[in-house]
Amino acid sequence: MFVEFIVPTKIITGVDAIFRLPYELELRDVKKPILLTDQGILSAGIYDLVKQAFDEYKFDLQVVYSDIPLETSVDSVKEAYRLFISENCDAIIALGGGSVIDTGKALRMMVSEGTDDLIALSGADNITKKGVTFVAIPTTAGTGSEVTGVAVIFDKLSNSKIAFASDFLIPDVAVLDPELTVSMPKKLTAASGMDALSHAIEAYIGIQSNEISKALAFRSTKLIFDNLINAIMDGKDRNARFNMLMASPMAGMAFSNSMVGIVHSLAHAAGAVLHIPHGVAISLFLLAGLKENLDRSKGDFSELLNAVRCDFLGSEDERAEEFLNAVSDLLKEVRCLSGLPSGLLEVGYKPEFEGRIIELALTDGSSIFSKVELTEEVARRMIKASL
Numbered sequence: 021m022f023v024e025f026i027v028p029t030k031i032i033t034g035v036d037a038i039f040r041l042p043y044e045l046e047l048r049d050v051k052k053p054i055l056l057t058d059q060g061i062l063s064a065g066i067y068d069l070v071k072q073a074f075d076e077y078k079f080d081l082q083v084v085y086s087d088i089p090l091e092t093s094v095d096s097v098k099e100a101y102r103l104f105i106s107e108n109c110d111a112i113i114a115l116g117g118g119s120v121i122d123t124g125k126a127l128r129m130m131v132s133e134g135t136d137d138l139i140a141l142s143g144a145d146n147i148t149k150k151g152v153t154f155v156a157i158p159t160t161a162g163t164g165s166e167v168t169g170v171a172v173i174f175d176k177l178s179n180s181k182i183a184f185a186s187d188f189l190i191p192d193v194a195v196l197d198p199e200l201t202v203s204m205p206k207k208l209t210a211a212s213g214m215d216a217l218s219h220a221i222e223a224y225i226g227i228q229s230n231e232i233s234k235a236l237a238f239r240s241t242k243l244i245f246d247n248l249i250n251a252i253m254d255g256k257d258r259n260a261r262f263n264m265l266m267a268s269p270m271a272g273m274a275f276s277n278s279m280v281g282i283v284h285s286l287a288h289a290a291g292a293v294l295h296i297p298h299g300v301a302i303s304l305f306l307l308a309g310l311k312e313n314l315d316r317s318k319g320d321f322s323e324l325l326n327a328v329r330c331d332f333l334g335s336e337d338e339r340a341e342e343f344l345n346a347v348s349d350l351l352k353e354v355r356c357l358s359g360l361p362s363g364l365l366e367v368g369y370k371p372e373f374e375g376r377i378i379e380l381a382l383t384d385g386s387s388i389f390s391k392v393e394l395t396e397e398v399a400r401r402m403i404k405a406s407l
């Protein structure tokens with residue numbers, strides 16, 4: 021057994037955690053950060069809260085770039101880069117969901133490498149230094165992007181999503197303040213929560229799984245089962261929001277060190293073809309992907325059942341089945357409460373898309389450490405089971 025595990029992010033979390041950020045920047049000698057965000061964050065009043073924290077500390081937040089689209093692109097990163105350079109900034113703060121945080125990671129790469137050729141840095145480990153201080157403030161709970169070293173940026177020229185991976189992309193600081201997530205709509209809460217659950221479970225059952233990632237993934241699974249429904253039903257339930265904010269980076273740390281699996285491969289492929297958000301795509305394939313893993317992951321599923329309920333006795337086979345039943349029940353309830361789609365047909369799937377989805381899924385790198393090999397037959401079965 022050989023394990024490498026990296027968790028370099030300082031996590032600051034709790035009620036009013038955002039008010040700690042200016043002090044944290046001062047500690048790091050940051051004078052002029054650029055704050056990246058999007059219009060949704062501005063209109064939801066989330067930026068105002070952050071600004072209030074800076075104002076109270078008398079830290080002048082001078083440079084704000086708020087035009088990041090829902091699906092960030094090479095163009096928007098380049099625009100942020102131009103602003104960073106022209107304003108002579110010395111740090112990056114990303115306030116938002118996965119798209120904004122990925123923009124921050126890409127911007128940091130360009131700054132540290134001193135280039136505006138972002139595409140040249142794509143792939144794994146093509147960055148040579150960490151660069152400027154980078155703070156991630158997630159306003160959703162699920163991607164885990166605030167602690168991971170991967171980013172995905174859409175490139176209009178090639179009409180494809182470009183992936184970047186490096187330990188140097190991992191944020192220095194993550195600020196997790198439940199107040200910044202209370203306005204998150206039910207559907208987004210549900211989709212991002214299911215994404216976190218998939219990170220936890222796929223990290224737990226993958227070939228690269230180890231004792232550290234399992235500890236994080238197990239506890240993350242428990243937090244999600246205990247809190248996701250409450251967070252959807254009452255967005256202002258700060259306790260549920262806080263617990264989901266904890267579950268997300270825990271699953272993120274687990275999967276960024278142990279990888280995900282076939283659920284993510286199919287979700288990435290279907291997301292690209294059907295143009296649906298990542299968390300929605302994940303929710304559609306989660307159960308089918310876990311069922312494909314049942315034979316090879318009975319021991320893991322049986323263990324994970326302890327995170328969900330402790331009153332079920334039975335053989336390992338029965339306990340594994342019961343865990344999948346629990347995931348299925350949670351999905352049903354989440355869909356009922358949030359309006360998440362219950363099948364691919366609801367999001368525009370047509371039989372003629374099957375070939376392209378399978379083709380993309382088979383070349384997706386997410387399942388290289390999956391116990392179940394993603395073959396054409398497995399992918400086809402998962403699509404059929406998720407209609």
Ligand SMILES: [Fe+2]
Nearest residue numbers: 215219284298
């Ligand atoms: Fe994911």
